[in-house]
Amino acid sequence: MTFSSIWTAIRNTLKALRNGEFLLRIRADKYYMHIMYLFLLMWLTIMLSLRVDKTLAQVGENKAAIEELRIRHSEKEAELVKLESASETEARLKKMGSALAMPSVPATIMKKK
Amino acid sequence: MTKRRSEIQDTIENRDRIHVVMFFLSILFLALGVFIMVKIVQIQAGYHVDSSVVDLFRPRVQKHVDKPVRGRILATDGRPMAISAPLYDIRMDCTVRRQEFKDKNNQAGEDAWRAKAGELAKKLSAEFRDRSAAEYESAILKGREKGSRYLRIKNNIDLSTLNRLRTFPLFNEGPNKGGMIVERHEERIYPYDSLARRTIGYVKESNRIGLESSFDHVLHGREGYEWRRVTDRKTWIRDLDSASVKVIDGDDIRTTLNVDFQDIADKALREQIQADDEVRAGICIIMEAKTGAIRAMVNLSRGDTPQTVLWERDNLALREVGEQGSVMKTVTLVSLVEDGYVKTLDQTLPTNNGFVPGGYNQDVHILDYQRETGRRDITVMHGFEISSNYVFTWLAENYYGKKPQEMFDHIYSYRFGEPFDFDISGMGTPVVNRPGTAGWSKTTLGTTAYGYSMAVTPLHVATFYNALANKGRMMKPYLVESIERNGKVLKRFAPSELNSSICSPATADTVTRALRAVVNEGTATRLRSAKLAVAGKTGTARVVLSPEERGGSRDPYSDSYGRKKFQGTFVGFFPADNPKYTILVTVYSYPSHRNFYGGTKPAMAVRSIVDQLYALDPAWRPELVPSAALPQMKKEK
Numbered sequence: 001m002t003f004s005s006i007w008t009a010i011r012n013t014l015k016a017l018r019n020g021e022f023l024l025r026i027r028a029d030k031y032y033m034h035i036m037y038l039f040l041l042m043w044l045t046i047m048l049s050l051r052v053d054k055t056l057a058q059v060g061e062n063k064a065a066i067e068e069l070r071i072r073h074s075e076k077e078a079e080l081v082k083l084e085s086a087s088e089t090e091a092r093l094k095k096m097g098s099a100l101a102m103p104s105v106p107a108t109i110m111k112k113k
Numbered sequence: 114m115t116k117r118r119s120e121i122q123d124t125i126e127n128r129d130r131i132h133v134v135m136f137f138l139s140i141l142f143l144a145l146g147v148f149i150m151v152k153i154v155q156i157q158a159g160y161h162v163d164s165s166v167v168d169l170f171r172p173r174v175q176k177h178v179d180k181p182v183r184g185r186i187l188a189t190d191g192r193p194m195a196i197s198a199p200l201y202d203i204r205m206d207c208t209v210r211r212q213e214f215k216d217k218n219n220q221a222g223e224d225a226w227r228a229k230a231g232e233l234a235k236k237l238s239a240e241f242r243d244r245s246a247a248e249y250e251s252a253i254l255k256g257r258e259k260g261s262r263y264l265r266i267k268n269n270i271d272l273s274t275l276n277r278l279r280t281f282p283l284f285n286e287g288p289n290k291g292g293m294i295v296e297r298h299e300e301r302i303y304p305y306d307s308l309a310r311r312t313i314g315y316v317k318e319s320n321r322i323g324l325e326s327s328f329d330h331v332l333h334g335r336e337g338y339e340w341r342r343v344t345d346r347k348t349w350i351r352d353l354d355s356a357s358v359k360v361i362d363g364d365d366i367r368t369t370l371n372v373d374f375q376d377i378a379d380k381a382l383r384e385q386i387q388a389d390d391e392v393r394a395g396i397c398i399i400m401e402a403k404t405g406a407i408r409a410m411v412n413l414s415r416g417d418t419p420q421t422v423l424w425e426r427d428n429l430a431l432r433e434v435g436e437q438g439s440v441m442k443t444v445t446l447v448s449l450v451e452d453g454y455v456k457t458l459d460q461t462l463p464t465n466n467g468f469v470p471g472g473y474n475q476d477v478h479i480l481d482y483q484r485e486t487g488r489r490d491i492t493v494m495h496g497f498e499i500s501s502n503y504v505f506t507w508l509a510e511n512y513y514g515k516k517p518q519e520m521f522d523h524i525y526s527y528r529f530g531e532p533f534d535f536d537i538s539g540m541g542t543p544v545v546n547r548p549g550t551a552g553w554s555k556t557t558l559g560t561t562a563y564g565y566s567m568a569v570t571p572l573h574v575a576t577f578y579n580a581l582a583n584k585g586r587m588m589k590p591y592l593v594e595s596i597e598r599n600g601k602v603l604k605r606f607a608p609s610e611l612n613s614s615i616c617s618p619a620t621a622d623t624v625t626r627a628l629r630a631v632v633n634e635g636t637a638t639r640l641r642s643a644k645l646a647v648a649g650k651t652g653t654a655r656v657v658l659s660p661e662e663r664g665g666s667r668d669p670y671s672d673s674y675g676r677k678k679f680q681g682t683f684v685g686f687f688p689a690d691n692p693k694y695t696i697l698v699t700v701y702s703y704p705s706h707r708n709f710y711g712g713t714k715p716a717m718a719v720r721s722i723v724d725q726l727y728a729l730d731p732a733w734r735p736e737l738v739p740s741a742a743l744p745q746m747k748k749e750k
């Protein structure tokens with residue numbers, strides 16, 4: 001291989017590229033199906049990757065929403081539980097001027113005969 | 114020949130081609146080597162990081178640590194007593210967009226920002242009501258002038274408030290334009306405030322107490338992590354190519370505590386001791402007789418000075434080791450009855466003017482008894498009712514004087530000699546001065562018989578009385594009944610025994626009769642008209658003062674002003690004929706000239722608790738059974 005042969009090869013390649021004959025010159029038509037298949041695979045890979053990204057982003061958003069709901073649930077639960085304690089209820093009734101107080105006798109259970 | 118020459122010519126041409134290729138390759142590698150060497154020297158000698166390039170080289174994945182949600186502590190009916198939820202601190206970067214407006218000479222933009230700050234100030238003032246709108250506005254604008262990037266707006270707000278704040282002017286523009294900074298921190302919420310707070314406990318960096326500490330390994334859960342990468346749309350998502358560990362939230366623990374019982378006990382105790390600033394502390398234990406499950410454990414104390422409010426500061430029920438006084442006479446009585454030395458409670462002993470030979474103090478109550486009755490003997494039952502120290506010293510000296518170890522063997526079998534395994538760590542270690550120990554003297558046997566010379570915790574005492582309520586079967590007190598995850602029980606803790614039989618059922622019945630007499634005729638008559646029959650014993654003990662408290666006094670029980678510290682106790686069980694609960698209330702005083710008897714404040718607190726539990730507990734609900742069936746109405750055909 002000489003410098004002139006290398007130069008000739010480069011020149012021919014450039015000419016072929018300019019004329020749009022490069023793939024024909026290297027006989028790539030034999031591999032047309034393979035190239036198309038490769039292209040399809042690449043397209044599928046990119047598309048699936050984007051969809052996975054989108055799904056994972058949605059998962060992240062859902063997790064954040066669930067976490068927010070959990071926090072709200074805990075806060076509300078604490079508020080409600082505090083309100084239903086006997087002494088709290090008694091204090092609120094007293095504040096409202098109610099005469100209602102804690103029972104002094106147990107409730108009677110009605111039994112079926 | 115020509116063919117041979119042609120072959121030689123081809124060989125020479127091939128060699129030339131190989132030489133050319135090898136030449137270029139060697140030049141290429143040489144140049145590459147030189148370049149690498151130069152680059153190494155350049156990097157080592159004088160490479161400086163270009164900040165504009167740093168971001169490009171920074172890894173596009175980040176490690177994200179997921180912290181587990183701490184498990185809840187539940188009451189026996191599932192009501193939460195401790196929950197985890199985050200709280201938020203709000204700060205403000207007052208300098209946002211200031212430079213941008215300045216660079217672009219955009220005075221209108223700056224004015225608009227300041228106008229929004231004014232609106233924000235109004236909203237903040239209306240939301241928190243802690244500062245006026247003018248004060249908020251002044252703080253924000255001053256912060257902008259001075260370049261404050263971390264102005265405190267509010268600490269510890271909840272999520273609902275945070276979400277409202279996010280709709281306010283400026284704050285709705287995000288951190289880069291509005292300057293809102295949100296800092297989240299996990300907090301433990303106790304919905305019932307101080308109720309059972311010391312029993313529930315807490316976990317802080319250097320301080321861990323209560324159930325929160327003992328069950329931290331269950332409540333904490335396991336941290337997880339995942340690697341996250343940024344997408345083209347600038348959202349962070351999980352990097353599936355990297356390893357991750359799933360976070361496991363903490364499990365819940367369901368306690369034996371009953372919120373209503375705890376509430377009633379807390380309130381009843383406060384009613385008795387709140388107004389009396391000579392009372393240092395008060396405790397209450399309510400235990401289920403059959404199982405040993407603790408339904409309420411109240412530990413209210415004032416701290417070092419009477420001015421401080423009552424609060425759950427220390428778990429005295431578990432930790433306070435002290436001489437318990439006359440409540441320990443029951444221990445002596447059980448031993449005497451069990452050993453057959455006291456065959457009947459009507460057995461008599463001589464009164465001897467309240468003197469027991471051997472260096473014991475005179476019991477003045479016996480002198481009163483002799484004067485009132487004119488008798489020179491006293492029954493064991495009456496001695497127990499009036500809580501006579503003389504009677505129990507005489508009985509101990511008379512029956513165990515020559516073999517004291519026999520009485521101490523009983524004391525050890527009642528588990529007074531050591532701390533037992535309990536769901537909360539830190540149980541006080543009892544002190545028992547048995548024969549052969551340094552604390553043993555010729556009066557130790559007699560003083561032990563009426564509750565001195567031996568120091569135990571209130572929980573020990575409650576456990577002993579619970580065994581009597583249980584016909585001699587001593588149950589181990591416990592506070593946690595199960596470990597749960599999302600409502601599903603992972604592990605259940607069954608009741609267990611400390612001693613299957615500390616005495617025979619007959620002995621337990623005999624002593625219960627004596628305890629009932631204490632309430633009906635003795636030192637606890639305040640409980641006589643309780644809505645459920647109570648059997649129990651009072652105890653009033655002087656507390657040994659520390660050298661600082663004594664202030665030069667030679668008496669270990671009083672200071673230089675003659676003031677004494679007392680602990681008054683009532684311990685018993687109810688209903689007396691079929692016990693369901695054991696209850697102990699102890700009140701501790703500051704040094705005082707007053708006496709704090711077990712038959713006063715503690716008995717009154719017990720009375721209040723028993724009456725309220727009677728109305729509340731389904732066990733005592735009367736049943737209404739119809740005496741006749743309602744007539745069935747039939748439609749006429």
